Amino acid sequence: MKRKKSIVIGLMLAFLSISLVYGHEIDKKNIKFGIKTKSFQIDYSVKKNGTLYLSNILHVNGLWKSPLKGERFPSIHRALGWSGNGVRYQGAIEILTKNGETAIEPIYKSHSIKQESSDVKHLIIKLEDKTYPIEVELHVRAYNSQDVFQQWTVIKNSTEEDIKVPRLDAMYWQANAKDGIYLEWYESVQAHEAERRLHEKLTYGKKSLESRNGNRHKEGPMPHLVFGFGDYPDENSVPCMLMAFTWSGSSRFSFEINSKDVLEASIGVNQLGQPTLESGKSFSTPEVVYAFSLKGKGLASRNLHRWTRKHLLPGNDRLRLVDNNSWEGCRMDVAQEDVTKMMKQSAGLGIELYVLDDGWFGNKFPRDNDKVGLGDWQVNKKKIPNGIGYLVKRAKKLGIDFGLWFEPEMVSPKSELAEKHPEWLMTLPGKKTSLQRDQLTLDIANPEVQKFMFNSVNKVLINNPGIRFVKWDANANINNTYSPYLGASRQGNMLNEYMAGYYGVIDSLVKNHPNVDFQACASGGGRSDYGALRYSHTHWLSDNTRPTHRLGAQWNFSVFMPAIATTTHVTHAANKGDHFKPKYRFDVSMMGQLGMEVDTRKCSKEYVEASKVGIAAYKSVRDIVQHGDLYRHLSPFDSDTPSLNYVSEDKKRCLVLAYQKGEIEAPVKFVTAVSGLDPSKTYRLKEINLPEGDTQQRFVKEETVSKSGVRWMKEGIPLIFTRKFDSAALVLEEIK
Numbered sequence: 001m002k003r004k005k006s007i008v009i010g011l012m013l014a015f016l017s018i019s020l021v022y023g024h025e026i027d028k029k030n031i032k033f034g035i036k037t038k039s040f041q042i043d044y045s046v047k048k049n050g051t052l053y054l055s056n057i058l059h060v061n062g063l064w065k066s067p068l069k070g071e072r073f074p075s076i077h078r079a080l081g082w083s084g085n086g087v088r089y090q091g092a093i094e095i096l097t098k099n100g101e102t103a104i105e106p107i108y109k110s111h112s113i114k115q116e117s118s119d120v121k122h123l124i125i126k127l128e129d130k131t132y133p134i135e136v137e138l139h140v141r142a143y144n145s146q147d148v149f150q151q152w153t154v155i156k157n158s159t160e161e162d163i164k165v166p167r168l169d170a171m172y173w174q175a176n177a178k179d180g181i182y183l184e185w186y187e188s189v190q191a192h193e194a195e196r197r198l199h200e201k202l203t204y205g206k207k208s209l210e211s212r213n214g215n216r217h218k219e220g221p222m223p224h225l226v227f228g229f230g231d232y233p234d235e236n237s238v239p240c241m242l243m244a245f246t247w248s249g250s251s252r253f254s255f256e257i258n259s260k261d262v263l264e265a266s267i268g269v270n271q272l273g274q275p276t277l278e279s280g281k282s283f284s285t286p287e288v289v290y291a292f293s294l295k296g297k298g299l300a301s302r303n304l305h306r307w308t309r310k311h312l313l314p315g316n317d318r319l320r321l322v323d324n325n326s327w328e329g330c331r332m333d334v335a336q337e338d339v340t341k342m343m344k345q346s347a348g349l350g351i352e353l354y355v356l357d358d359g360w361f362g363n364k365f366p367r368d369n370d371k372v373g374l375g376d377w378q379v380n381k382k383k384i385p386n387g388i389g390y391l392v393k394r395a396k397k398l399g400i401d402f403g404l405w406f407e408p409e410m411v412s413p414k415s416e417l418a419e420k421h422p423e424w425l426m427t428l429p430g431k432k433t434s435l436q437r438d439q440l441t442l443d444i445a446n447p448e449v450q451k452f453m454f455n456s457v458n459k460v461l462i463n464n465p466g467i468r469f470v471k472w473d474a475n476a477n478i479n480n481t482y483s484p485y486l487g488a489s490r491q492g493n494m495l496n497e498y499m500a501g502y503y504g505v506i507d508s509l510v511k512n513h514p515n516v517d518f519q520a521c522a523s524g525g526g527r528s529d530y531g532a533l534r535y536s537h538t539h540w541l542s543d544n545t546r547p548t549h550r551l552g553a554q555w556n557f558s559v560f561m562p563a564i565a566t567t568t569h570v571t572h573a574a575n576k577g578d579h580f581k582p583k584y585r586f587d588v589s590m591m592g593q594l595g596m597e598v599d600t601r602k603c604s605k606e607y608v609e610a611s612k613v614g615i616a617a618y619k620s621v622r623d624i625v626q627h628g629d630l631y632r633h634l635s636p637f638d639s640d641t642p643s644l645n646y647v648s649e650d651k652k653r654c655l656v657l658a659y660q661k662g663e664i665e666a667p668v669k670f671v672t673a674v675s676g677l678d679p680s681k682t683y684r685l686k687e688i689n690l691p692e693g694d695t696q697q698r699f700v701k702e703e704t705v706s707k708s709g710v711r712w713m714k715e716g717i718p719l720i721f722t723r724k725f726d727s728a729a730l731v732l733e734e735i736k
């Protein structure tokens with residue numbers, strides 16, 4: 001009898017709790033819910049008036065509590081309640097209805113948590129405007145093992161009329177800024193350092209980091225940043241949060257500290273106009289991916305790298321090949337016999353993939369310079385009379401693979417494509433068309449253009465079976481921001497439609513050609529972001545290949561981008577004065593997917609021999625770099641002898657790379673740190689990449705080479721550099 005009663009009570013309670021969450025009459029006093037990974041939890045609650053509130057983000061064992069908390073969808077139109085001095089927040093959403101109303105006040109309706117796999121949970125919070133049937137959904141996904149969260153916002157217009165949505169932020173939060181919030185961000189610079197690191201303490205007032213290039217990131221902020229809580233973010237001690245926006249277009253990050261010391265921050269698309277949301281339709285933001293660390297960027301970086309490799313990056317199951325790309329060595333001078341010769345010489349060095357860059361296409365307007373030919377994706381019959389298929393076969397015979405360059409979003413005014421389809425070019429009606437690198441963007445919002453882009457690449461891949469690699473370049477911004485296809489009424493949707501078109505086409509290509517690696521490039525690293533990472537196996541980080549500049553750029557990119565997805569080429573750049581020995585160049589390029597960008601016909605004997613040794617050395621450790629965990633030590637910005645190490649997932653092998661930046665006189669004796677080893681394993685040290693003529697050991701000779709992991713990590717590795725721009729590549733291998 002007693003049991004029966006308790007079952008009835010249990011059922012009633014269950015019913016009550018279901019109706020609390022899903023029913024119409026919600027008791028907003030008691031609604032609390034959250035989502036967590038193995039180390040961090042995010043808690044939400046609902047205020048009496050139905051507004052959603054971020055109550056906490058904290059470590060599950062109570063080791064740390066973040067200052068992030070506050071109303072999730074405040075209204076710019078009125079302050080929450082009246083406490084005598086209510087603060088007016090910017091909020092996360094702006095709308096515009098037909099009759100000119102701009103206020104939206106999302107009120108909590110329900111929430112649910114789906115267990116999507118044993119490791120992934122998905123929280124969906126549904127809200128609705130107080131007055132109109134405009135629904136908002138907040139999505140948060142928690143990836144347990146990698147300690148990573150993913151978040152985005154959806155808006156649905158269930159009114160009878162179309163509305164405009166000038167702003168819909170993917171991520172929005174408030175935080176108590178009393179103890180100091182420190183921002184670290186990265187600027188994409190055309191030539192010099194390629195990705196420049198900046199940092200500052202956020203202070204009273206508003207700061208907005210905006211990129212406005214439309215389709216890529218150039219001379220502006222990259223779409224990823226770091227918050228240090230209480231101090232500047234460092235590698236191993238300051239609590240921090242790393243955030244990356246999965247968007248290759250214009251982005252906006254805004255931060256405002258008000259008179260109450262509350263930070264209001266948000267991340268969203270930087271729209272060029274006011275996108276229309278039709279009646280009955282919904283619209284989703286790109287996602288923000290974020291990770292916390294109690295002690296510095298290092299751990300959060302490693303978690304993000306692991307997460308991107310498992311959940312974002314295509315083809316993570318295969319190692320990236322060592323390539324030689326024709327661009328730096330040959331520019332557009334790429335004739336069949338020369339290419340064949342260079343492929344043979346490259347194969348002799350140990351190269352696995354030859355990539356034919358710009359210059360191979362166009363017949364009426366041969367692509368001999370950057371003023372002509374973009375859009376005419378047919379092989380130039382004079383330069384390559386036997387066609388691309390011939391080169392693919394020649395490469396196969398040499399035992400290597402073949403790859404090809406495209407720039408599918410772009411068109412040269414002097415091209416057959418521009419003559420045939422002037423209506424596909426983005427131009428501002430009535431205004432002079434502005435060109436960048438003598439080219440302009442196609443109107444990718446137009447589905448016909450998307451079909452053309454897909455077919456251009458697809459046809460070449462189908463007609464020439466065996467192409468293993470496609471470099472997808474984008475060398476101009478959206479400069480004439482008008483889509484003829486969208487016309488007068490939907491111009492505000494241009495950016496969303498352009499980006500959906502780009503992502504849609506490359507996604508189909510990747511799916512249709514699962515054995516092909518796609519490389520994202522936009523005049524260098526303009527697309528080295530989490531948006532392009534979903535569709536690109538690797539990324540060309542910068543055309544600046546001067547080794548000392550690359551050290552800084554690669555270091556900065558490594559905070560977010562996993563090594564497997566970053567192409568790092570050895571070139572002849574900055575060759576004057578003989579500063580950079582080939583060993584140095586190869587050691588710098590070991591930080592990612594190593595390759596070369598040289599005309600092998602012009603390489604000296606020393607360079608050839610050093611390349612053979614460098615490539616073989618890289619192949620012996622590439623699985624550690626591409627699939628292992630990265631530990632950064634002293635950075636090239638803080639030290640003359642920066643170093644880092646990679647550790648294989650099973651902790652049996654480790655690669656340590658150390659450099660002398662050249663700003664101090666040699667010899668330099670120093671000890672590099674090493675981290676991430678198994679303390680109980682014993683490791684033996686061996687030095688790799690010592691080419692003929694440069695065989696001097698950098699590891700201090702008298703030292704012992706076999707020690708336990710705990711000792712290596714405690715004592716570090718003593719090195720001596722005997723000249724400027726010196727470097728060392730050292731492997732620690734478990735011995736039984």
Ligand code: DGJ
Nearest residue numbers: 327357358473523524543
């Ligand atoms: C810009 C890229 O960054 C280079 O690597 C090269 O592909 C050129 N474009 C070709 O035009």
